[in-house]
Amino acid sequence: MKKIAIVAYNQSDCVSWAGATNEVELIMPVLRRVFDQVGLNNAQDVDFVCSGSCDYLQGAAFAFVAGVDALGAVPPIKESHVEMDAAWALYESILKIRMGHADSALIYGFGKSSPGELPIVLSQQLDPYYLAPQWVDSISLAAMQARLMLDQGLITERDMADVVARSRGNAKTNPHAQLSGDVSVEELLAQETYVSPLRKSDCPPVSDGASAVIICTVEKAREWGVPYAIISGIDHRIESHNLAMRDLTDSVSTRKAAEAAGVGAGSIDVAELYAPFSHQEIILTRTLGLTDKTLVNPSGGVLAGNLMMASGLSRIGEVFNRIASGEAQRGVAHATSGPCLQHNLVTVLESA
Amino acid sequence: MPPPEVLSQAFELGFTYTRSTGPVVGRFLTELRDRKIVGIQGSDGRVIVPPMEYDPVTAEELSEFVEVGQQGEIVSFAWVKEPRDAHPFDQPFAWAMIKLDGADVAMIHCVSAAAESDITTGARVQAVWAEQTVGFITDIRCFELV
Numbered sequence: 001m002k003k004i005a006i007v008a009y010n011q012s013d014c015v016s017w018a019g020a021t022n023e024v025e026l027i028m029p030v031l032r033r034v035f036d037q038v039g040l041n042n043a044q045d046v047d048f049v050c051s052g053s054c055d056y057l058q059g060a061a062f063a064f065v066a067g068v069d070a071l072g073a074v075p076p077i078k079e080s081h082v083e084m085d086a087a088w089a090l091y092e093s094i095l096k097i098r099m100g101h102a103d104s105a106l107i108y109g110f111g112k113s114s115p116g117e118l119p120i121v122l123s124q125q126l127d128p129y130y131l132a133p134q135w136v137d138s139i140s141l142a143a144m145q146a147r148l149m150l151d152q153g154l155i156t157e158r159d160m161a162d163v164v165a166r167s168r169g170n171a172k173t174n175p176h177a178q179l180s181g182d183v184s185v186e187e188l189l190a191q192e193t194y195v196s197p198l199r200k201s202d203c204p205p206v207s208d209g210a211s212a213v214i215i216c217t218v219e220k221a222r223e224w225g226v227p228y229a230i231i232s233g234i235d236h237r238i239e240s241h242n243l244a245m246r247d248l249t250d251s252v253s254t255r256k257a258a259e260a261a262g263v264g265a266g267s268i269d270v271a272e273l274y275a276p277f278s279h280q281e282i283i284l285t286r287t288l289g290l291t292d293k294t295l296v297n298p299s300g301g302v303l304a305g306n307l308m309m310a311s312g313l314s315r316i317g318e319v320f321n322r323i324a325s326g327e328a329q330r331g332v333a334h335a336t337s338g339p340c341l342q343h344n345l346v347t348v349l350e351s352a
Numbered sequence: 353m354p355p356p357e358v359l360s361q362a363f364e365l366g367f368t369y370t371r372s373t374g375p376v377v378g379r380f381l382t383e384l385r386d387r388k389i390v391g392i393q394g395s396d397g398r399v400i401v402p403p404m405e406y407d408p409v410t411a412e413e414l415s416e417f418v419e420v421g422q423q424g425e426i427v428s429f430a431w432v433k434e435p436r437d438a439h440p441f442d443q444p445f446a447w448a449m450i451k452l453d454g455a456d457v458a459m460i461h462c463v464s465a466a467a468e469s470d471i472t473t474g475a476r477v478q479a480v481w482a483e484q485t486v487g488f489i490t491d492i493r494c495f496e497l498v
Contacts, residue, residue: 120438129377130402130489135438136460140447143430144460151428151473196431196468240408244427244449244458245400 003218004097005228006349008037009317011211014178014305017114018208023058027070027110030212034106038214038224043071046214047102049079050093052086052109053309056121067110078102085109085274086211087312087335087345091234093215104216109310112208118308126339127241139203141339142277143195145248150197154249155282157197161188163278164201164303171300178205178305202278204306211310213317218352229323229349233261236335236345243340251287254334254344258288261346268294269328272315274336276302283341284334294332298322312336312345319349326351376405379417384491387481390417391455398456402489421453422479423498428458431468440494446471450495464494471497 010033012026035042043049049071055063064081073079078101082088086109093105113121119137126132149155162185171180183201194200221228237253237260239246246252258264271294275281281301290296299318302311312335319331329351337343373381376392380402383390392403393416401420406413429448435441440462448471449458464480465471477495485491 117436117438120436123438129373129381131460133489134440134460134462135436136447137436137439140430140432141460144428144447144449147428147430147473193431194433196433198430242400242404242408242457243460245404245408 002098004094004215004231005218005221005352006213006215006231006316006320007221007224007226007228008034008214009212009320010034010037011176011307011310011314011317012209013176014205014207014209014307016178016206018112023067023110023112024070026112026208026210027067027108030210031070031106031108034212034214038226043073043077043106044075046104046106047078048093048096048105049077050081050089050105050107052082052084052089052313053111054083056124057111057113057116057308059116085309085312085335085337087316088236090213090215090313090316091236091345094231094234097215097217103220104214106212106214107313108210108212109307109313110210111308111310113206113308114208118206138339139195139198141243142280143198145340146202146277146279147197149249149279152249155279157189158185159282160202160278161185163281164188167297167300167303170298171304174299174304176305177300178207180300180304198277204276204302207305207307209307209310211307211314211317213313227324228352229320230352231347232350233263233348234345235260236343238343241342248340249283251283251341251344254284254287254341254346257344257346261348263288263332263346263348266330268330268332270295270298270319270322270331271334272297272299272301272318272331273334274302274312274315276306276336278303280341288332316347316349323349323351374405376403376414379403381487381489384489385485385487387485389420389422389452389479391420392417399454400457401452401455401459418454420455424450424452424455424477426463426471426473426475426477427451428473429463429471431471440490444468448477448495450477461492462494464496
């Protein structure tokens with residue numbers, strides 16, 4: 001099977017409100033930067049383009065088509081889209097390359113969440129008969145998950161605050177982070193609850209922005225003469241849409257995806273986990289069997305800035321950055337979708 | 353300077369089609385209209401409420417309906433201090449996972465309670481019906497602490 005590499009990654013700043021800046025204007029700068037990293041002119045210089053976004057964020061059917069304006073798709077290009085986080089657009093692109101239909105691909109994800117009420121918008125992705133008509137918001141579902149863990153003694157509120165404090169601290173070195181700084185566990189625990197048992201700090205901020213990645217065959221990466229990291233494994237699994245039929249204190253689908261992606265085949269220097277809520281980082285760390293030897297979310301993760309439909313792709317990009325810079329030899333990136341970690345994608349990256 | 357005239361027009365998003373809810377979801381919703389709650393037996397015999405069309409583990413088509421109680425136990429809950437406009441209450445309330453008597457799998461619905469301190473995991477609750485039931489999940493207006 002063809003070896004596939006990541007050669008470029010860029011993400012915009014996570015901002016709480018992009019104002020009048022539209023989606024195309026959010027996407028274009030990150031595309032320019034990934035093209036420049038490789039020395040490409042534009043989307044004509046890759047064989048395939050795939051994007052990830054959510055029409056519900058824009059409130060219009062086929063809103064994603066407008067994103068293509070960022071590409072300059074004339075003369076025609078081969079282009080596709082997933083109504084998912086762009087990590088899954090990367091998955092589709094890998095399949096395209098493995099099938100021999102392309103040697104290189106540009107992947108981008110974008111989300112402008114600020115115009116709507118995100119937790120309520122997300123309620124409409126739930127079961128259309130039993131849950132969506134109740135408008136059960138994403139934060140409340142995560143709060144019930146956290147309480148199950150607290151009640152069973154699997155975590156404490158202090159464990160959750162630890163995750164937040166580390167996220168904010170790590171994010172100090174991430175220029176694109178929305179929330180960063182030194183905050184103590186005591187300060188966090190002193191805050192009142194928001195949707196109990198969650199505090200506001202346990203929840204991700206609402207962010208606007210975009211990210212992009214370029215992947216290609218190893219041969220192509222060598223031809224381009226740029227640093228690269230090899231994608232040695234990728235897999236995704238999904239659990240039932242019935243939340244009560246799942247063990248919400250565990251992530252069965254992440255475990256299966258990790259096994260299939262070969263996470264256990266070597267040591268893990270760095271892991272970037274898409275854990276929108278603090279307790280979910282603990283679930284994922286345990287599921288993936290990560291120890292103190294692994295640097296978890298050195299970017300601050302999505303508690304420091306959560307670009308809907310792009311943050312999963314960014315996790316892969318963040319691990320790539322650390323391998324390309326020589327800080328890490330092998331890393332794991334995780335992306336999630338759906339309520340309470342319903343659908344999970346695991347990618348293993350290794351140095352060339 | 354007078355404010356500029358802004359052109360505006362009301363817009364209502366509508367879909368001109370009817371969707372059938374099918375033999376499983378439809379049965380559940382029709383029973384709600386009659387103020388009854390039914391679940392369905394999964395492949396392992398567990399009673400799932402609301403009923404699912406297919407078993408999530410075996411993918412078997414499910415068809416054995418079971419009427420369950422209108423009281424149950426809170427398995428987990430989220431206390432909403434500041435209800436959102438779309439939420440079913442203007443006052444603080446809880447979303448909860450509720451395991452009804454006779455059911456093995458919890459259902460998610462809202463619970464009315466005066467204060468967060470009134471509600472705990474394991475608390476007993478009772479379904480409260482809407483004044484008019486029409487065959488929607490919201491025919492159960494909420495659950496109340498027993």
